[in-house]
Amino acid sequence: GEDVEQSLFLSVREGDSSVINCTYTDSSSTYLYWYKQEPGAGLQLLTYIFSNMDMKQDQRLTVLLNKKDKHLSLRIADTQTGDSAIYFCAESIGGSQGNLIFGKGTKLSVKP
């Protein structure tokens, strides 16, 4: 079945780069997403990548996709305290519903 795995915690210092990693099992994934959840709030879409792409950059965010290894990463450059949140990796498994399968989330803590 489909499964998405993430490390649970990451702690960085303000100004450093953060790299959040994710692995998935379904090779038929069409799109992969990164969502951000702040405490007590819903999920905010940060960025996505199509499965035939290797990299996508959007301001401070860089997404790398290694389709062979089914590995996705999100790099946040110049991490700020406002970036502290839980980051979810998700894959869409296609088909008519295109439901999203989420990882458990990585809690990013940014220390001043």
Next chain:
Amino acid sequence: GAVVSQHPSWVICKSGTSVKIECRSLDFQATTMFWYRQFPKQSLMLMATSNEGSKATYEQGVEKDKFLINHASLTLSTLTVTSAHPEDSSFYICSARYMGAGTPYEQYFGPGTRLTVT
């Protein structure tokens, strides 16, 4: 654009009562809405997929008679937790699929509803 609201944002109810949660797409029409449940420090668990004008599709293990979903219009879906019990206490999040988004499967999420059953 693509804003989703939920109401109420939090609710406390007594065991045995029913609670209705609304999910609205404010500036777009959503043919498909999703209901998730999130336990503390855990991921989102998809409960059901709701298509406008038809019956919801429930995930395995989710009781359809307990979690009633109605998607009567292209901008509104409701989740009713019937005969709530303390174990139903959780954070319920809805999302809506926006067909004009960057990807065909992109979902926009509501802010969530915290349900506490006493």
